Amino acid sequence: MYYDRKLSESFATLLGKNGKLRWLFEYVKRNDELDFLIGRNNSKEWISVYRGLSRIVTINPYKNSDDIKLSAAQAYENLDKTKNLDLYGKHEPTKIFSKQLNFIINEIKKDEKFNRYFNNKKEGYFQNILSRQYGICGKADDPFVIVDKECVIGYKDTDEKDKEYTKFHQEYKNLQKRISNTNPKRFGRDLQKKPIGNEVDFLAVDSNGAILLIEYKHGANTSGIYLSPLQIGMYYDLFSEFRKRDKIKFDKTIISMLKQKQKIGLVNAGWKIPGRLERILPVLIISEFNDKSRAKMNFIDVLNIVRKEKANSNFLNELKIYNYTVDKGLELLPW
Numbered sequence: 001m002y003y004d005r006k007l008s009e010s011f012a013t014l015l016g017k018n019g020k021l022r023w024l025f026e027y028v029k030r031n032d033e034l035d036f037l038i039g040r041n042n043s044k045e046w047i048s049v050y051r052g053l054s055r056i057v058t059i060n061p062y063k064n065s066d067d068i069k070l071s072a073a074q075a076y077e078n079l080d081k082t083k084n085l086d087l088y089g090k091h092e093p094t095k096i097f098s099k100q101l102n103f104i105i106n107e108i109k110k111d112e113k114f115n116r117y118f119n120n121k122k123e124g125y126f127q128n129i130l131s132r133q134y135g136i137c138g139k140a141d142d143p144f145v146i147v148d149k150e151c152v153i154g155y156k157d158t159d160e161k162d163k164e165y166t167k168f169h170q171e172y173k174n175l176q177k178r179i180s181n182t183n184p185k186r187f188g189r190d191l192q193k194k195p196i197g198n199e200v201d202f203l204a205v206d207s208n209g210a211i212l213l214i215e216y217k218h219g220a221n222t223s224g225i226y227l228s229p230l231q232i233g234m235y236y237d238l239f240s241e242f243r244k245r246d247k248i249k250f251d252k253t254i255i256s257m258l259k260q261k262q263k264i265g266l267v268n269a270g271w272k273i274p275g276r277l278e279r280i281l282p283v284l285i286i287s288e289f290n291d292k293s294r295a296k297m298n299f300i301d302v303l304n305i306v307r308k309e310k311a312n313s314n315f316l317n318e319l320k321i322y323n324y325t326v327d328k329g330l331e332l333l334p335w
Contacts, residue, residue, distance in 0.1 A: 001164055001242055002154045004253045005039035006260050007047075011061055012038075014068075015047055016264045020093040021059070024049070025265060027098055028136065033105070033118065035131045036266060041154050049101075052124030054117040056104055057087070057097075068093050075113075076104055123218040126287035127201065130216070130324060134204065135261075140270030144206035147258050147267075150199045153242055165198070165238070172196055172234045176227075179305055186298065188223065200235045205258060209274035210281045213239060219289040219323075226298035228284055229306050233316060236282045243280065251277040282319045289323040289333065296335060 006012075014021040015038075028034045028049055034056075037048040048058040055073050062069045070088045071077065080087045080100070087100035108114045117124045135146045155161035173192065180191035188194070202214035215232050217224045243250045254277060261267040289295075307315045321333045 001160065001245075002042070002156070003151075003242065003250065004257075005041075005148055005151065006253070006257045007038055007040055007045050011045055011047075012260055012264060014093055021047070023096055023098070027101070029265075032132070033128065035128050036136065037149050038261075038266070039148065039151075042156065050128070051105065051108065052118030052128050054108065054114060054124070056101065056108075062090050066093065067091060070097070076108075079104065079107055122220060123216065123287070126218065126324060127216050129326060130285065130287075131202070133329075136266050138268040138271065140268050140272075142207075142268070142271060144204045144212060145258065145261075145267045145271050146202050146204045147254055147261065148203040149201065151203045152199050153238060168234050168238050168241075169196065169198070172230050175306055175309055176230055178309055179227075179230075179302055182305060187226075187302070191227075194223075194227070196234060197231055200239075203254075204283075205254065205274065205277065206281075207272070207274065209276055209278040211239075211254065211277055211279070212281050212283050214283040214285055216285050216287070218287050219293065219295075222293055222295045222298075225284075225286060225289075225293075225295040226302050228299070229303045229316060229319075232282045232284060232319065233306060236280065236316065240280055279318075282316055284319065284321045285324050285330070286322070286333070287324045300335065 013019050015025055016022065025036075028036055033051050035050050037046075037050055039046060044060055046058050046060050049056050056076060058071050060069045060071070067090055069090050072080075072088060077088050079085075083103065085100045085103060087097055087104070091097075109119065116122070118128065119125075131146055131149060134142055134144060138145055153165075155164060173196065176194070176196065177192040179187050180189065184191075200213050201216040202212070204212040204214060206212060213232070213235050215228055215235070217228060219225075255273060258267060258273060262269050262271070303316065307313055321335050322330045323333055324330050
């Protein structure tokens, strides 16, 4: 098992100050609809530009050369071929492709099939705003900063993943089934068929040194909200177990990732990094929560069912739940 999403120094330099891709940093920062996702695993590293949940372009080092390779979701690559944009594929890092990006973005805005990723102003839209607010557009006095997105613990091979990840996943799939059996009409008859997911929406660090594991939901996603104790619980158990094995290395890695983001400009350089990291805290953020929704009542009941099944009354007892709106920002919900 491993967790280290820090870019290699040579690749990160492309996006940093005076880097050959610095123009892309400035392009994304001044475009309110865009944001970065950077990371690496054992086999590759990447710099991606997203519009909500749409991956418009991903940049990877090209084999053992100084060149870069651009790719994207298949729909955008197909559009690139149809319009002969020459955006995706192998390029020199000095290539400026802002005109092609502008064209892709404008085409996305006109196409109804892309609405659910941003234009409908639901989960992807608000995730984008939150990520920019506590990332590339962050302030020195922000209560927390986002260190990673769509983050996962890595495994050296399938055998290790089957051994380490499956035990956590299976436990929560079983809990999912028990919740469904408790009240099929209320919670869903085919609940056990719903995927739990394997990515934490955001990993952040607050000014007190807490590591925040953030799950994000839109207020219209009622079942997603009340089933979130399963997702959040699995992530929390998985990351907590991993951190126990080598706390020093895990914490050092997060600080290293945070410092790299500050150096590039993806986190405010004036934000003071805590002297040490403390506990892991689970967080649920809901955008535009409707207090009349049955999500709150079902959420509380699901949480109590899981606590009973796990024989652990303290399960997620430190969970913080926030409502997020553009006007008011984050507001703590007293659930």
